[in-house]
Amino acid sequence: AQTVTQSQPEMSVQEAETVTLSCTYDTSESDYYLFWYKQPPSRQMILVIRQEAYKQQNATENRFSVNFQKAAKSFSLKISDSQLGDAAMYFCAYKPGGSEKLVFGKGTKLTVNP
Amino acid sequence: EPEVTQTPSHQVTQMGQEVILRCVPISNHLYFYWYRQILGQKVEFLVSFYNNEISEKSEIFDDQFSVERPDGSNFTLKIRSTKLEDSAMYFCASSEGDSRETQYFGPGTRLLVL
Numbered sequence: 001a002q003t004v005t006q007s008q009p010e011m012s013v014q015e016a017e018t019v020t021l022s023c024t025y026d027t028s029e030s031d032y033y034l035f036w037y038k039q040p041p042s043r044q045m046i047l048v049i050r051q052e053a054y055k056q057q058n059a060t061e062n063r064f065s066v067n068f069q070k071a072a073k074s075f076s077l078k079i080s081d082s083q084l085g086d087a088a089m090y091f092c093a094y095k096p097g098g099s100e101k102l103v104f105g106k107g108t109k110l111t112v113n114p
Numbered sequence: 115e116p117e118v119t120q121t122p123s124h125q126v127t128q129m130g131q132e133v134i135l136r137c138v139p140i141s142n143h144l145y146f147y148w149y150r151q152i153l154g155q156k157v158e159f160l161v162s163f164y165n166n167e168i169s170e171k172s173e174i175f176d177d178q179f180s181v182e183r184p185d186g187s188n189f190t191l192k193i194r195s196t197k198l199e200d201s202a203m204y205f206c207a208s209s210e211g212d213s214r215e216t217q218y219f220g221p222g223t224r225l226l227v228l
Contacts, residue, residue, distance in 0.1 A: 102217060
């Protein structure tokens with residue numbers, strides 16, 4: 001079964017500092033996609049970043065970047081220059097190629113301290 | 115920027131009653147999804163819908179559930195006879211194309227079954 005594990009239920013970071021959120025996944029597929037979604041207290045889930053498994057280059061979106069280690073099945077999210085607005089629940093998600101289904105981790109609650 | 119919208123934001127119902135949750139996907143999107151998140155648990159896939167039929171469903175999506183696109187804009191989830199364990203946040207999502215495309219989520223409907 002495909003599973004996604006986020007081992008950090010909660011993390012905190014000081015404003016302007018850098019934080020890394022961990023995610024590992026289990027799959028036997030070779031074609032898949034990985035995502036980080038952010039869910040602020042307003043509850044709308046927002047896409048932060050996505051990574052195609054066939055791409056070796058790590059995805060980057062402004063202050064957000066990933067460290068994708070395919071052999072280790074690891075997909076961590078790095079947030080640089082953390083801002084108060086980054087405080088949210090962060091979900092790692094996996095989607096096999098050819099399937100519509102997103103498989104989510106349990107989430108990591110990120111607190112940003114001023 | 116186009117968004118997925120959902121109504122109502124909150125719904126309280128009695129056990130055994132039927133509920134219909136409504137979603138308006140992003141207008142040029144072709145694939146539609148429902149997920150649910152029981153309090154404190156992972157977000158779980160329920161069903162995907164394309165070309166007026168279910169394209170994929172999970173084991174959670176039993177005969178109590180149905181989905182419909184009654185017109186050109188709405189996408190609904192019906193629960194025929196609600197149970198206490200149906201209490202959850204229900205998220206609608208849509209994507210532009212097939213399984214390679216990113217899913218965009220609505221704000222959710224909080225369903226409470228008493």
